[in-house]
Amino acid sequence: MIACFMALNFKAMAQSETSQFAAEPASYQSRAFAMEGIGSFAVGPIVPTLNGNPHLFGDWGGLQPWLIKHGFYVNVALNEEYMANVTGGRTRDNVLAGQVAAALDIDWQQLAGVKGLWTHMIVINGHGRSFSHTLGDSVTNPEEIYGARGNVVAHLVSMYAEKAFLDDRVILSLGYIPTGSFFGFDYIACSFMNVSICSNFAPGKYVPGGKDWPSGNLGGVLRVRPTEQTYVMGGVFVVSPHDYNGGISGWSIAQSGLGKLSSQVELGWMPSFGHDRLRGNYKIGAWYDNSSYPDLYADINGNSFQETGLPRRYHSGMWTAWFMFDQMLVRNGPGLADGLIALGGAGYSQGNVVAMRDHEWIGLVETGEAWRRSGDQIGIMFQHMDMSRTVTRQQESSLALGQPYLPNQWGQVWGVQNWENVYEAFYSFHLMRATTLQADFQYLQRPGATTTFGDAAVIGGQFTTNF
Template structure:
C-alpha cells in the first residue's frame, strides 16, 4: 500500500468513510480424475464503501454498507462434470462473470445502548445467518461464505454475491448471547439470467414469497487466555412454491409419467454450527487454534440436498516466527435428497443418462478434504497454496476422485 493511499484512507476513516479495494485470484490444477481442462483461473475485484454516519453527520449508531465486484474466469469443477455445491475455486460463480456486479447496499441502526441492531436494504442472507470468518479460510466453495446447501437447498437464502430486499433484527439478551431474525424476499431465480446477472435489477417481479430465518447464538469465553467460541442454532422457512422431487401433479412418480411435478408450498432448513478456540497464539480474535463443525438439514421433498456436515481446524500463528500465517484443514460431505435419488434411479433404469441435478448417474454424496496454508507476505498481501481431494464429484460414485492443487492470492488496498 502506498504511503499516499494510506494517508488518504486515514483521513477518510477519521470522518467515517472507509473504502476498501481488493483483488482475489484462485488458480487450480487437477492432477487426475479425467475431465476436460487440467487447470483454471478465476478472480474477483471488489470495491467496498462503508460509512459511519455518526462520525460524518452525527447520526448516532447509523451505518451504510455498499459493495461492487467484478468476477471472471473459469470453473475447473465444471470441466469434470461437477455442477453441485463442490467448487474447487470458491471465488467463481454467482453468475457474476460480468464487468460490474452490484452486490448489496444496506443500512444498520444501533438501538438500546447497542444491545439491538436493525438492518435493512438489499443484502445477502449469509452476511448475518450461518456466517463465520473462518469459512473462507478455504478455497473450496462448499462452506465459503456459508455452507452451500443452504443456498442450493432454498432460493430464499440469498448468498453473496446475490442479494435480496429484506430486514434483520438482532438483540443481545445477555453478554455473549444473541437472538436474530430476518425477513427477505424469496427469489428462486436469483443470480440467474432469468432475473439479473448484473445486480442492478431492483424489481420485485421474480419474488415468489418470503424467507424467514431465525438464529440463536452463544459466544462464550473460557479461561485466562480468553478462549472464544461461537455456537449457533438456526431455523428458516421459505414460503415459495417448489417442485416435488418425486411425485407428479397426479400423485404418480414423475420419472415414469413425464407429467409436471407436484408443487409444494414452503421449505424448511435447520443448521447447527460451532467453533471453539482451543489454544491461543496471540491477542487477535483469530490468533489461535480453532476447531469447527456444523450440520445442515434441508427439506428432502423439494430440496436437491438433504444433509451437509463439515469439520475442521484453523490455526493462525502456529509458527511464532509467522504470527499472521494461517493453516486450515477441512472435511465436508453433502448428501442428495432421497427423493431426488429415487427419481434418478427410475430414470436411469429406463435408460436415461440425463438426470435431474445435472447428473448422468444416480447421485449419493460428495466429500471434499482440503489442506490450505495462508502465507502473510506483507501488509495487505497473502498467498495461499491449497490441496483438495474430491470423492464422488457431482455426488456420483461412477466419477473418478479428483486431486487438485491450487493457489489463492489476496491483495487489499
C-alpha cells in the same frame, strides 16, 4: 453456484482483541473484510466499520484518514485463484479465475450527525471460468471465487442501511442483503478454498429463500444482544424465483415474481473460557420459505413425473436448519484468532424439494505464531454431503427411461447422485502487509456425488491483497 470473495488471511487482521472495526455476522464474505465476522462473534453484533483494516498501500497518501474522519470507510481488494486436477474428474484441466471487490461503509453520525446510522454497499468484478464444470462436480466447488455472476464488470452484492439502538444492543438492517451473510455464517471457514461452507453452508445457500453472497434478497434483519456473550437474530426476506437475484449483474432488484417470504432465525452463544480467554462461537438456526416448490420426483399421484408425463406435485413451503461452531483450543497470541481453532457443523434441508439433504463438516485452523510466522495460517477440513433420496429416485427414473439427467440447485448432473466426501488442506503465507499467497490441496471422493468420474486430486493456489 455461489462463490465467496476470498481475500486476506483473517489472522493478519485480528491482532488486537480491542479491534472495534469488526462487525456483524457478516457483511463481507472475505478475509479482506474478515473483521466483519470476527468482531461480531467476539463481542456480539455491533455497528460495522472498516476502520483499521490493513492496506497494501498504507493510508493512500493520507486519503484514508481524511475519508474516515468524514465517515467514509473504503476497501478495495483483489483475489486471483488457480486450480487444476492432478487426477480424476470429468476432464484434466486448469483454470484461473479472479475478482476485484470494492466496499463502502458510511457512518452518518460522522457525516451528518445521525447517530447510529450506517449504510453499506459492495460491488465486485468477476472474471475467469468455472473449474467445477470442467471437473464435473457441481455439488462441492473446490474453486471459491467463481460463480453466481460469471464474468461481469460490476456486480452488486449488497446495498442496505443499518440503525443501532440502545447502545448497539439492538440493530435493524434493511435493504438488499445476502441472507447467508447474516445467518448460518462462519468466517473461519473462508480460510479454506472450497466454497461449500464459506461462509454460509450448503445446502441452505443454494435455494431461493436463502441466497448467499454475491446474491441477495430484499428484506431486513433485526439483531438483539441480551448479554455480551449471546445474540438473537431474526430476518424476513422477499423470495426471488430467479436463479440470479437482481439478474446476473445484480442491479435489477425489483424483479418479477416477488411476493413470497423467507423467515429466518438464529441464536448464538460466544463464550470465553479460562485465563487465556479461549473464544468460542456456537449457533443454531432455521428458516422457512413459504413459496411453493416442485417435488424433485413425484407427479400429482406420487409417481415419477418423467415416466407419467403428469404435472409435478408441489409442496407449500420448505425449511432449512443448522448447527455450527468454532472453538479456540489453544491460544498462542493476543489476537482474536491467534491459536488452534476447531470448527464444524451440520446443515439440513427438506429433501423432497432440495437436492442436497444434509451436509456435515469438521476442521482445524492454526495460525503461525507457534513457529514465529504470526501472519501465516494452516488448516485441514473434512466434509460429507448426502443428496436427497428424492433426487436419487428422479435420476434413477431418468436412467431407466433413457432421458438426460435433469439439473438441480447444484447445476449440471452427470450421474445418479448419492454422497460425496471432500478432504482439504492448505497453508497461507503472509507475503507483506495485507497480502497473502495460499497453497491448497483437495481430494474429492465421488465427484459430483456420483461414480461417473474417478476420485479427483486437486491442487490450487490463491493470491489476495487488500489495496
